[in-house]
Amino acid sequence: MRRLCFVIPLTIGLAACAGSSAFPPTSPYYRIPAGSRVIVKQSLPIPANRSRAWIQYGKVIHKKERDQYYPHCWFLSHKRSDSPREIKPDTFTVVETRKLEEYVADQRSFRLAASRHLGGLFAQDGATAIEYITEIRITSSRQPDIAVLSCSQWSDPSDAQHMTLLEINQVLGELAVIEPAEASTAP
Numbered sequence: 001m002r003r004l005c006f007v008i009p010l011t012i013g014l015a016a017c018a019g020s021s022a023f024p025p026t027s028p029y030y031r032i033p034a035g036s037r038v039i040v041k042q043s044l045p046i047p048a049n050r051s052r053a054w055i056q057y058g059k060v061i062h063k064k065e066r067d068q069y070y071p072h073c074w075f076l077s078h079k080r081s082d083s084p085r086e087i088k089p090d091t092f093t094v095v096e097t098r099k100l101e102e103y104v105a106d107q108r109s110f111r112l113a114a115s116r117h118l119g120g121l122f123a124q125d126g127a128t129a130i131e132y133i134t135e136i137r138i139t140s141s142r143q144p145d146i147a148v149l150s151c152s153q154w155s156d157p158s159d160a161q162h163m164t165l166l167e168i169n170q171v172l173g174e175l176a177v178i179e180p181a182e183a184s185t186a187p
Helices: 002-017 107-115 165-172
Strands: 037-040 044-046 052-056 059-061 072-077 085-087 090-104 129-139 146-155 176-179
Touching: 044 052, 044 072, 052 165, 072 165, 090 146, 165 176
Parallel strands: none
Antiparallel strands: 037 090, 037 176, 044 085, 052 059, 052 072, 072 146, 090 129, 129 146
């Protein structure tokens, strides 16, 4: 009975916080709330046979030009085309934000792990980097095929963290900006 007296209020408290970000926009754990705006200020080219427009240091880049160890972003289109196209200036509404982590190891680590019958996966070398990704699902009635803005960076596993809203806006530079929706404050 005592355990239930503790578990029920804890569960209710955690559920109440689940819908909103309990962290300030300066925190790497801040989730950009639904209803926020992603404003694309300039046209962003998507190369032929590709589905992404890449941005780093406030400039449009080709994927091969990016340095994955430094913050970078990309807009994702659900459509691929044989010819180049562009994301036009527009205001997108944020539907959902997710924080993802992907563990990266170079091929030598995988060969080493495979030679140890998978029991040694990452046992000696470990992950060589962690990619911290902020995935922002967006929508616009004028450009419905543009569905995601993702921002990421690879970091050393010992000091890796997600990008802050300020860092994401710095990557976007003058090309685009994220304006967070006002968080509702209950008295």
